[in-house]
Amino acid sequence: MILISGDVHSQYQVINEQIHFAEEKTGRALDAVIVLGDFGLYEQPLRQYFDKEGGHFLRKVYFIDGNHEEYAQFDHLVEKYRHQLIHLPRGQITKIAQRRFLSLGGARYMDALNSPSGSEIKECDIARCLAHKADEVDFIITHDCPAGIGVPNAPGFEFYGIPGFERGPELIEHFKPKKWFFAHYHRWFSSKNGESEFYGLPESWKGFGLLDENGNYEVVEHPVAKQEDWLQKFIKKLFSL
Ligand SMILES: [Fe+2]
Secondary structure, eight states, X not given: OEEEEOOOTTOTHHHHHHHHHHHHHHSSOOSEEEEOSOOOOOHHHHIIIIIISOOOOSSOEEEOOOSSSOGGGHHHHHHXXXXXOEEOOTTXXXXXXXXXXXXXXXXXOOOTTTSOTTOBOOHHHHHHHHTSOGGGOSEEEESSOBTTSOOOOOTTOGGGOSSSBTXXXXXXXXXXXXXXXXXXXXXXXXXXETTEEEEEOOOGGGEEEEXXXXXXXXXXXXXXXXXXXXXXXXXXXXXXX
């Protein structure tokens, strides 16, 4: 059983809370957790959670990159915390609990604030995906969604254009994946296109998905409290001095 999680945005403690809930609900141990990007890989909160507070994840945690990660230090942070979490690179197939996942982190360009250098999905990322044969892949995991599957824009964000990355339909056509999971839009979503099912997830603190060994997927709505993030704590500390 794999727990599929949406954006974590550095609320790392949420992962264990959702693991606990999932294991109590199902009565069994999870094989792994997969975070669909926007893990919030930033040096400051990582150091706080893992090094200062001694945090550790209860199960193996894999993640793909989103658009809210510290790209300037990405490889360094992935290496430093490799005992705590495993990054799934773009265009790589990884076997997790006997299932083969094709990962594609990143997102379509949004704006200078939300699209740091390195976050944008590039042509070479798509080419790396398409270099694999369709029968090598069971599921596709991305941060952004493929364009054209009907994900609605968040109200007020219409100026970003139709959600999804433009070359997504090529991947659908090539792989015809049984299931495709994504996050980024902070909402539950599901649709079907031919043989493929598409599932969007909200932020990790609103719930998660469970994928069993037969490929069945279940949505679990389970809100948990968010903590003040490191920036809020830092600002408070600054003004209390
Ligand atoms: Fe995102």
